[in-house]
Amino acid sequence: MSQDSRPTPALFTQVDITAGAQVNRAAANDGAAEEHTSLLKNILAAQDRQNELLEELVNQMSGAQKQRNQELAQWKQANPELARSCRLAAEALSQVQVEFLSNMTHEIRENAEVLMDGEFMLNEFVDRFGPRLAHLNGVLQILAQLGSAPAPSNQ
Secondary structure (H helix, E strand, O other): OOOOOOOOOOOOOOOOOOHHHHHHHHHHHHHHHHHHHHHHHHHHHHHHHHHHHHHHHHHHHHHHHHHHHHHHHHHHHHOHHHHHHHHHHHHHHHHHHHHHHHHHHHHHHHOHHHHHHOHHHHHHHHHHHHHHHHHHHHHHHHHHHHHOOOOOOOO
């Protein structure tokens, strides 16, 4: 058999421990440290700008919400009887919603397997309950908002 004539890698490596090698490494480390510092400063500046933008967004949104609440309070003051009627209607409609949800969940429990197995039956179920539930929720939300108790004034 012939022996492989490829050179084998050395088990030990040489380490340059002269003063010149340490100076070069120190210079390289200083350059890397400066680059890291620069990157961190850039990240900090970007975060500061992002915080400023978020503050502006919050101020803008809270201003619009305050205006909406003020307009709603003015409407309630101008129409106290209608606001009270809306509250009563919302309470009554809430009971209707509870009954509707009860019927819907009963139907789901009774027909769970059929709904999972057949796309036609699932579509029929969604067509039957979906629009009514969406409209009922929308009307209930409006009535509840118009009939809610006025918020205490902070002025």
